[in-house]
Amino acid sequence: MTYAQVILPLPLQGGFTYEVPPEAERQLRIGARVIVPFGRRKFYTGIVDSVSDRKPEGYELKAIAAVLDSGSPIIKRPQIQLWNWIADYYLATVGEVMKAALPAGLKVESETYVEPVPDFEEDPKARLSEREVIVLQTLDHAAKRLTVADIEKLTGFTGVNALIGRMIDKKAVAVSEKLVERYAPRRETYVRMAFGHGDTEALHRAFDAVASARRQEAALLALTDMSGIMRGEPSEVAVKALCERADINLPILKALQQKGIVEIYRKEIGRFRYNGLVTASLPTLSDPQREALNAIHASWRDKNVTLLRGVTSSGKTELYIHLIDFVLRQRRQVLYLVPEIALTTQLTERLQRVFGDKVVIYHSKFTDNERVDIWKRLLCSDEPCVVIGARSSVLLPFGPLGLVIVDEEHETSYKQQDPAPRYNARDTAMVLARMHGAKTLLGSATPSVETYYKATTGRFGLVELTERYGAAVLPEVNVVDMKRARLRGEVKGPLSADASRTVADATANGGQAIVFINRRGFAPVAECSSCGYSPKCEHCDVTLTYHKRIDRLVCHYCGSQYPLPTVCPACKEPAIEVLGFGTERVEDEVGAAFGGATTLRMDLDTTRSKDSYQQIINDFSGRKADILIGTQMVTKGLDFAGVSAVVILSADALLNVPDFRASERAFNMMEQVAGRAGRRGTPGHVIIQSYQPAHPVLPYVASHDYLGFYSYEIEERRKFLYPPFTRIIYIYIKHRDPREVDSIAVAYTHALRQLFGNRVYGPEEPHVGRIQQLYIRKIMLKIETEASMTKVRTILRDLYERMHSVPGSPIRSAQIYYDVDPM
Ligand SMILES: Nc1ncnc2c1ncn2[C@@H]1O[C@H](COP(=O)(O)OP(=O)(O)OP(=O)(O)O)[C@@H](O)[C@H]1O
Ligand SMILES: [Zn+2]
Numbered sequence: 024m025t026y027a028q029v030i031l032p033l034p035l036q037g038g039f040t041y042e043v044p045p046e047a048e049r050q051l052r053i054g055a056r057v058i059v060p061f062g063r064r065k066f067y068t069g070i071v072d073s074v075s076d077r078k079p080e081g082y083e084l085k086a087i088a089a090v091l092d093s094g095s096p097i098i099k100r101p102q103i104q105l106w107n108w109i110a111d112y113y114l115a116t117v118g119e120v121m122k123a124a125l126p127a128g129l130k131v132e133s134e135t136y137v138e139p140v141p142d143f144e145e146d147p148k149a150r151l152s153e154r155e156v157i158v159l160q161t162l163d164h165a166a167k168r169l170t171v172a173d174i175e176k177l178t179g180f181t182g183v184n185a186l187i188g189r190m191i192d193k194k195a196v197a198v199s200e201k202l203v204e205r206y207a208p209r210r211e212t213y214v215r216m217a218f219g220h221g222d223t224e225a226l227h228r229a230f231d232a233v234a235s236a237r238r239q240e241a242a243l244l245a246l247t248d249m250s251g252i253m254r255g256e257p258s259e260v261a262v263k264a265l266c267e268r269a270d271i272n273l274p275i276l277k278a279l280q281q282k283g284i285v286e287i288y289r290k291e292i293g294r295f296r297y298n299g300l301v302t303a304s305l306p307t308l309s310d311p312q313r314e315a316l317n318a319i320h321a322s323w324r325d326k327n328v329t330l331l332r333g334v335t336s337s338g339k340t341e342l343y344i345h346l347i348d349f350v351l352r353q354r355r356q357v358l359y360l361v362p363e364i365a366l367t368t369q370l371t372e373r374l375q376r377v378f379g380d381k382v383v384i385y386h387s388k389f390t391d392n393e394r395v396d397i398w399k400r401l402l403c404s405d406e407p408c409v410v411i412g413a414r415s416s417v418l419l420p421f422g423p424l425g426l427v428i429v430d431e432e433h434e435t436s437y438k439q440q441d442p443a444p445r446y447n448a449r450d451t452a453m454v455l456a457r458m459h460g461a462k463t464l465l466g467s468a469t470p471s472v473e474t475y476y477k478a479t480t481g482r483f484g485l486v487e488l489t490e491r492y493g494a495a496v497l498p499e500v501n502v503v504d505m506k507r508a509r510l511r512g513e514v515k516g517p518l519s520a521d522a523s524r525t526v527a528d529a530t531a532n533g534g535q536a537i538v539f540i541n542r543r544g545f546a547p548v549a550e551c552s553s554c555g556y557s558p559k560c561e562h563c564d565v566t567l568t569y570h571k572r573i574d575r576l577v578c579h580y581c582g583s584q585y586p587l588p589t590v591c592p593a594c595k596e597p598a599i600e601v602l603g604f605g606t607e608r609v610e611d612e613v614g615a616a617f618g619g620a621t622t623l624r625m626d627l628d629t630t631r632s633k634d635s636y637q638q639i640i641n642d643f644s645g646r647k648a649d650i651l652i653g654t655q656m657v658t659k660g661l662d663f664a665g666v667s668a669v670v671i672l673s674a675d676a677l678l679n680v681p682d683f684r685a686s687e688r689a690f691n692m693m694e695q696v697a698g699r700a701g702r703r704g705t706p707g708h709v710i711i712q713s714y715q716p717a718h719p720v721l722p723y724v725a726s727h728d729y730l731g732f733y734s735y736e737i738e739e740r741r742k743f744l745y746p747p748f749t750r751i752i753y754i755y756i757k758h759r760d761p762r763e764v765d766s767i768a769v770a771y772t773h774a775l776r777q778l779f780g781n782r783v784y785g786p787e788e789p790h791v792g793r794i795q796q797l798y799i800r801k802i803m804l805k806i807e808t809e810a811s812m813t814k815v816r817t818i819l820r821d822l823y824e825r826m827h828s829v830p831g832s833p834i835r836s837a838q839i840y841y842d843v844d845p846m
Contacts (some may be wrong), residue, residue, distance in 0.1 A: 025049055025076055027087060029059055029069035030106070032122040032130065034443065036820075038072055040079050042086040047093075054096030054103060056129070058089040068130045070098060070121060097129060097402065099420045101458050106418075108454055114752075114816060114841040115444035123444055124418035126394035136168040136198060137187055143195050148643065154180060155190050162196065207566035209392070210289045214264040214276055217286050229284045238275050245269035246285065262287065304596045305348055305377065306341045315488050316342055319464065322484030328453055328463040330432075330478040333488030334727065335468045335698025336495055336662070340370070342427050342488075344377055346464065347409050351381060355410040355425030355461075357462050360452055362434035364388055365625070365636045366660045367411050369644075379410060385412035385419060388633045412450040414439060417455055427452045431659050432465035432474055433691050435684075435846040468698060468728055469691040472736050473747040498669070498700040498707030500725040504716040516612035521767045522670045522710045523616060530620050530649045530670035534705065536668040538652045539696045541676055543626040544568035544609045546601035547577060551591035553598040558585065564793040569601040570628070571608070581795045609654045609672065617650065623752060625653035634771070658696035661733075667707050669700040674713040678720060681790060686720050686845065690732050693724045744805060748846070750812065752804040752819075753845050756786070757797040759837040767837050768800035774801065774826065778818055782806060798837070808830060 025048050028038040041059050051057075055071050066088065091097075106120040139162045145151060145530070151159065152195040161177050162169060175183050190196045218225035225248065233239040243266045247253060249260045266272055275317060279285045297667055300401065308316060315331065319342070322329045333339045346359050359374075363369055364386045374382045385397050399411070405422035412419075414437060429437075429449045437448040449465070456463045465474055465483070491497060503519045513520040517540070526536045546569045551555045557566050560578035567576035569587060590597045604612075606626045614622045625639050630796050646665055651657060667808040677689035694709060703706020723732035741748055756771060758764035768786035775783045785802040792799055806815055819841065826834050 024078065025051070025074055026078060026084070027057070027071040027074045029087075030059060030072050030103075030117050030121050031059070031061065031067050031069045032125075033067075033118040035118060036116055038117075039069070040084060042084045044086050045089060047090045047617075048511045050090055050093035051087075052092070052096045054098045054100060055093070056091035056097050056805070057087045058091065060085050070125075071096075072103060072117075086577075089605075095402070097398075098125075099402070099422075099545070102418070102420055104458060105451070105455055109444050109446050109451060111816065112812075113444045113446045113843045114819065115446075115506045119443045120418075123415065123439070126391050126398055128391040128395040129398065136170055137162065137174060137196050137267070138168040138198075139163060140194055140197050145195075146193065149193050151190070151195060152472055153194065153197065154178075154186060155193075158183070158186060158190065159195055164416050178678045184392055185634040196755070209396070210291050212287060212289055214246065214262050214265055214287050215250060215260065216246065217283055220257055222311050223253070226253070229282075232284065233279070234280055236278070238269075241269045241278055242271045242275050242279060243284065252748065259290075293477075305345060306338075306541045307346070307494060308345065309338070310342065311488060311490060311841070312338050313490070314343060315486050316345055318486040319484070320348065322486060323462045326484035327457060328465065328482075329484035329486060330470055330471050330474055331464055331466045331486050331488070332478075332729070333466065333468060334491060334497060334729075335695065336702040337468075337488040338492040339430070339466045339468075339488070340373065340662075341492075343430070343464070343466070345373075346426060347378065347430070350425040351378065351407045351409065353425055354407045355423045356405075356407055356421055357426045357428065358419075358421065358424060358452065358455070359409055359411045359428045360417065360430065360437070360448060361411065361413060361434045361660065362431045363656060363659060364413055365640065365656050366430070367413070368637045368640050369660075369662060370411055374409065374411065381406075382841050383408050383410045385410055385416040387413065387415065388636075390633075417448045421455070421459065424456065424461045426461055427456040429463065429465045430467075431695075432467045433469055433471040433687075435688065438844075439844040440842075443840060445840075445845075447844060447846070450844070453479070454827075469694050471691075472687055472733065472740060474735055476737060494704045494729060496706060497703055497727045498697055498709045500697055500709040500711065500727070502674075502711045502713060502716050502721050502725055505712050505779075508712075512768070516615070516616065517609050517672055518616065518670070519710070519712055522672075522712060525548065525569050525668045525710050526613075526650065526670060527617065529666075530617060532667075533665075534667035535643070535646065535648075535663065535665040536650045536670065537657055537663075537666055537696065537699055538613060538670045538672060539649060539654075540604060540606055540609055540652070540672040541654050541692075542568070542605040542673075543607070543628055543654055544555070544577065544579075544605035545571035547603040547605055549587060549599055549601050550808040551594060551596065551598050552600050553596040554591060554594035556591050556593035558588065558592070560585075562796050563791065565791055568605060571611075572628075577652065580791060581615045604672065606652050606654060613650055613652060621646040621647070621649045622652060625651060625656050627654070630656070657699070659691055660695075661699060662702060663699060664703045666699050667701055667705050669697055669707065669709045670709045671709070672694060674711050674718075676713060676719070678713070678715065678718055683740075683743070686739070687736055690720050690724060690736075697724065697727075748808065749805045749809060751845060752806070752815070753842040754802040754804065754819075755838075755840050755842065756800045756802070758833075758836065759796060761798045763833055764798040764800055764837070766789060767833055768802065771826065771834075771839070772802050774822055778822065779804060779806075 025043040026040050027043050028040055031039055051071060053071050056068050057071060058066055059069050059210055061067050106117050109120045110117040118617055132619055139159060157178055158174060161174060171183055229243060233243055245265055249265060251257050276285060276287060280287055284829060306490060319329055331339060350357050367386060371382060371384055383397055402420045410416055410419060431451050439445050453463050477483045484569060503521045507520045508514050512785055529536045548557060548566055549569055559566055560583055562583060563578055563580040565578060565580055567578055567585060570577050576587055588599055591599055606624055610622050610624045623639055623643055629638050644663055679691055697709040700709055756764060756768050758767060772783060772786050782805050786800045789799055789801045826832060
């Protein structure tokens with residue numbers, strides 16, 4: 024007998040062992056999908072992790088119900104290795120990693136099917152009701168199994184579930200789980216000659232047979248040419264293309280098929296073949312760029328990871344293109360990670376012009392079928408290609424990977440917050456690269472403090488580009504003291520007089536401007552001007568943001584929506600006002616302030632559909648708007664030739680976050696958004712509005728002084744023992760009950776202190792103390808960098824097991840999870 028360890032998409036530790044039925048033994052491969060029973064009536068798609076012939080002791084085994092991939096497995100062995108690494112490092116389960124990695128289309132889901140019991144005899148003591156009889160007749164009539172939904176549709180009954188339940192008890196029907204595969208491959212219809220290549224005689228006969236039918240003849244002529252059948256260079260012909268070319272329709276082809284001249288067939292095709300032309304060659308590098316490129320190659324001789332620190336618009340992307348070309352020529356693959364889907368849009372075009380259909384894009388806005396297509400393309404062939412993608416593309420089934428590029432490596436969006444696994448795609452990508460013997464290039468104008476530390480202390484290679492490409496210089500930055508500006512009456516709406524002038528100058532000279540505000544919606548606060556009451560979310564401890572377009576208050580944590588009250592619920596005065604600025608309101612006000620100017624807005628609300636990024640970016644690149652208003656989506660990596668002015672509306676909202684990374688994040692964000700200005704010769708101008716102009720971070724932004732900022736920040740980190748001088752793990756505790764959450768947090772902290780001593784901080788209530796009805800507490804663990812993380816993780820896991828196994832322990836009703844290397 025053989026036994027298989029199977030990974031299931033569940034947040035449970037440990038593997039699950041199943042018996043392999045003898046008939047499946049020969050086809051079973053590691054990495055193949057199997058359907059297995061779990062619990063009483065559930066089925067899951069699992070992945071075979073390993074097989075052995077030793078029967079595990081102690082419990083009864085179930086058997087694998089079906090093997091889905093009997094040919095080639097759906098994931099590759101190194102992927103399972105990577106999944107295990109992620110689960111281990113980020114204190115998650117392999118099942119959670121599997122869930123994040125596999126597109127839903129590769130998971131099979133069970134749906135309940137109902138069928139009549141064949142020789143059912145009505146029990147006189149338990150007669151069927153009238154409705155039950157109708158259901159039974161419907162099933163008989165359909166003569167096949169029906170889903171509950173089908174039955175509801177056919178009978179017009181609602182709430183059929185309970186009815187079916189009673190019918191099961193009466194043994195009139197039985198239910199079974201039907202497994203449905205959700206992936207639908209895309210097929211296209213093709214047409215070919217019914218005879219062999221070069222068969223001139225058959226071709227003549229065919230033309231004779233259509234001599235009196237003009238349109239059939241036209242079709243045949245076009246097919247002869249397009250299929251290359253007489254030229255000895257055969258190619259497949261899509262029906263659609265043929266119909267267009269010969270100006271005919273499908274019935275004409277059907278007629279030809281009936282005469283035995285052509286064959287029409289369907290074929291599965293990938294969704295992502297780039298059909299455009301490869302028009303560009305490799306960019307010619309400037310001298311500093313060429314030196315940097317050589318330095319990168321040189322550093323890879325003895326380092327696996329190299330950091331390229333290049334100021335904004337220094338041409339990092341052009342260097343990446345050269346490196347990609349180098350690796351593709353070795354017939355190896357490249358992973359190019361970007362932090363934001365908006366960036367894939369501009370990059371894809373830039374890369375496709377050089378690498379054509381070797382460019383593969385992958386991100387969460389794709390439909391599931393599209394994601395499965397890409398997965399299969401990588402799975403089935405080791406052809407050289409470059410995958411551009413956001414976070415989750417690090418989990419794809421790569422073949423011979425030669426290079427990983429992590430652009431804007433400092434970005435916090437590389438870290439997944441919720442749900443588990445809370446992994447950092449940048450760090451995971453470096454592990455992936457090492458598994459494949461590939462090199463990694465981290466790129467940024469503002470490297471994260473940790474990365475720059477590693478690069479200057481020899482762990483990573485370091486290459487720097489300090490000048491912008493071409494004639495462009497870094498923009499001039501001015502900080503506006505908003506308190507003073509207000510006193511002088513120089514603030515109108517969201518803009519100071521300086522900001523207005525800067526935007527007006529830019530747009531008057533045919534240039535464009537970007538206005539950055541890191542809040543979406545119309546106004547972040549609604550408040551009663553008479554009593555000060557402010558509506559909050561019923562499920563979360565946050566104030567609600569007013570969205571004007573939908574005229575509702577929205578919770579940005581759980582998405583709940585509420586009407587804007589006309590009278591104050593507290594004091595009954597009709598005095599509710601909305602205060603402050605979000606992107607929506609800024610767009611309104613800026614539009615009004617610059618009468619003739621057109622605006623575009625890019626934030627979560629305007630980019631919900633798949634192509635919306637593309638649309639906004641294309642429109643702004645194509646100068647269809649003068650001013651782009653946006654959240655952090657507009658801050659990084661985008662390359663707009665026309666932008667000469669940038670306004671950062673509320674630097675304070677960035678600077679005042681209670682977090683050890685606040686300064687770093689604020690510096691990065693401001694430096695990046697400033698970097699969008701003046702990228703093509705015309706000098707750029709940046710305005711930063713702040714109520715605390717003396718904040719120590721601002722002068723570094725004003726002088727584009729990354730190194731100065733780094734020296735300041737690294738000392739803070741050293742003094743207060745933060746990364747890179749320690750490693751941090753947050754432990755979160757969530758519970759429905761506010762008292763319970765505190766007592767669990769205190770007990771947990773106490774237990775942690777006995778194990779880790781003064782490395783434990785807290786518990787504390789985080790910035791937002793309740794989300795979706797759950798109260799939250801946070802404990803911080805600071806571990807010396809030299810300490811063994813394996814040991815730390817083992818202790819944490821053991822502690823959880825120990826606390827959790829106490830019968831009646833309140834911990835059993837709490838959610839406890841970890842955030843390793845939090846952002
Ligand atoms: N060698 C070159 N030849 C032609 N154009 C170049 C070259 N180097 C850079 N450029 C152009 O300069 C602009 C800025 O370059 P790029 O976008 O690569 O900068 P970057 O360093 O990636 O900037 P950021 O950090 O802001 O994303 C682009 O439009 C790019 O096409
Ligand atoms: Zn909420």
